[in-house]
Amino acid sequence: MSIWEYANPVRFMRTSAVLLPWVTGLAVLALGAGLVWGFFFTPDDFRQGSTVKIIYVHVPSATMAINIWAMMLITSLIWVVRRHHVSVLAAKAAAPVGATMTAIALITGAVWGQPMWGTWWEWDPRLTAFLILFLFYLGYMALWAAIENPDTAADLTSILCLVGSVFAVISRYAINFWNQGLHQGASLSLDKEENVADVFWQPLVISLAGFFFLFLALLLVRTRTEIRARRLMALKARERLA
Amino acid sequence: MGALLTRDLALAVKAGGGFGLSLAFFLIVVTLVPFGVGPETGRLAEIAPGILWVGALLACLLSLDRLFQLDWEDGSLDLLAVSPLPMEGVVATKALAHWITTGLPLTLAAPVLGLLLNLPGPGYLWLLVSLALGTPALSMIGAFGAALTVGLKRGGLLLSLLVLPLYVPTLIFGAEVVRRAIDGQAFATPLAMLAGLTLATLALLPFAAAAAIRINLR
Numbered sequence A: 001m002s003i004w005e006y007a008n009p010v011r012f013m014r015t016s017a018v019l020l021p022w023v024t025g026l027a028v029l030a031l032g033a034g035l036v037w038g039f040f041f042t043p044d045d046f047r048q049g050s051t052v053k054i055i056y057v058h059v060p061s062a063t064m065a066i067n068i069w070a071m072m073l074i075t076s077l078i079w080v081v082r083r084h085h086v087s088v089l090a091a092k093a094a095a096p097v098g099a100t101m102t103a104i105a106l107i108t109g110a111v112w113g114q115p116m117w118g119t120w121w122e123w124d125p126r127l128t129a130f131l132i133l134f135l136f137y138l139g140y141m142a143l144w145a146a147i148e149n150p151d152t153a154a155d156l157t158s159i160l161c162l163v164g165s166v167f168a169v170i171s172r173y174a175i176n177f178w179n180q181g182l183h184q185g186a187s188l189s190l191d192k193e194e195n196v197a198d199v200f201w202q203p204l205v206i207s208l209a210g211f212f213f214l215f216l217a218l219l220l221v222r223t224r225t226e227i228r229a230r231r232l233m234a235l236k237a238r239e240r241l242a
Numbered sequence B: 001m002g003a004l005l006t007r008d009l010a011l012a013v014k015a016g017g018g019f020g021l022s023l024a025f026f027l028i029v030v031t032l033v034p035f036g037v038g039p040e041t042g043r044l045a046e047i048a049p050g051i052l053w054v055g056a057l058l059a060c061l062l063s064l065d066r067l068f069q070l071d072w073e074d075g076s077l078d079l080l081a082v083s084p085l086p087m088e089g090v091v092a093t094k095a096l097a098h099w100i101t102t103g104l105p106l107t108l109a110a111p112v113l114g115l116l117l118n119l120p121g122p123g124y125l126w127l128l129v130s131l132a133l134g135t136p137a138l139s140m141i142g143a144f145g146a147a148l149t150v151g152l153k154r155g156g157l158l159l160s161l162l163v164l165p166l167y168v169p170t171l172i173f174g175a176e177v178v179r180r181a182i183d184g185q186a187f188a189t190p191l192a193m194l195a196g197l198t199l200a201t202l203a204l205l206p207f208a209a210a211a212a213i214r215i216n217l218r
Helices: A003-007 A009-040 A050-082 A084-115 A125-145 A150-178 A198-241 B002-014 B020-036 B043-061 B066-074 B076-082 B087-116 B123-149 B156-166 B166-185 B189-218
Strands: none
Touching: A003 A084, A009 A050, A009 A125, A009 B002, A009 B020, A009 B156, A050 A084, A050 A125, A050 A150, A050 A198, A050 B066, A084 A150, A084 A198, A084 B002, A084 B020, A084 B087, A125 A150, A125 B123, A125 B156, A150 B123, A150 B156, A150 B166, A198 B123, A198 B189, B020 B087, B043 B087, B043 B123, B043 B156, B043 B166, B066 B087, B066 B123, B076 B087, B076 B189, B087 B189, B123 B156, B123 B166, B123 B189, B166 B189
8 A cells, every 4th residue: 555556546546535525624714714713703803903813814725835845846747757647636626725825925915905004015025936936836827737748748837836936935035135034933833832823823723724624625626627628528538439 | 959059140130030139128118117207317227127137038039939839830840859969958058049139138238228328337337237147047947838838730829928937036136136236235146146056047947948958849
């Protein structure tokens, strides 16, 4: 029994069909609990007032935006090395979700920044890096959409993802060099003594889990759709030959 | 490799392959900026390094979609693929030819255009140096983008969407060198970063671009 067995589309379809309702349920539960707790049952911050509550959407979506790209990098690498179709289809399926998460992070950040920093947009390293990450997502999806042959598209987008990841990291540090930041440091990190205060921290972790399960559910649904679309394409090709 | 280089250069110069076109585009961009932001020399001097770098970058982008497209259409790319020269060498040579026909003239023209934008004194030399160091990376990254989109009918617009985000680090360090030189600050760090970025790009991206072309030729 190894993880590679799930690279078999039939196996993947069967397992994901079982998992999907559970993952969806967990997503609804965690998102509901985290957001309701965060929005209605936590105190206002003494300086930020109620705007602090945007953290329950902003931080999870930003975290997911980065990690979804990392997931796409890994699955693209698996496709390049072992040529498992499910892997690259998962990367394809994840991209629009990642782009949406990036957009949510940017928009909620702007909505929060207006009253707090007095500006919708600032050329701060984190903000700028996210904007560029958004452009990378757009480019990746546009390349998928532009190429007809599915295997060529999978290969080329994988190469783009690998090269893009390197440049995304370089850009992040180049931007750090270019401008000093207005954005506060990490809200959640494992190696820090002090994070966000506990009252805010607990619902935040729950909504973080909610966003993760939401992504997982969307990913499963979208990958299943991609696999079905691919099967349909194969059937049509066979029909044409017959 | 030499033969391929001379062939590409001859094609670019004789067959109207956009040799002068990117230079003219650069000139036009620089001419348009004062119309957009107003003719005050102080303000122009302030934004001159950035405008010159962005202008050179966009001019570089202009001729990229022809890099492999014509060879792909008439089949010479297939011939190159079966030639003894490895595809990595083909890509590197083509990027070099692109640099000689666009990057180099842009670099040499930039100080002259700097006059139009009232670029302050110490900026000229370092504009020249930073562009000379940075434009090879632009050509190589562009060659990678062109390799990805070579099989597409209308790849030009997609090419810019793919390539421009990859230009970000080069642009940051390149423009930073000029800005710091003008302000009299130390600029050894961005200069070294720019050079390192170009060298890494030249060393690694030919492999990615060659892989993309092989996939497209499949």
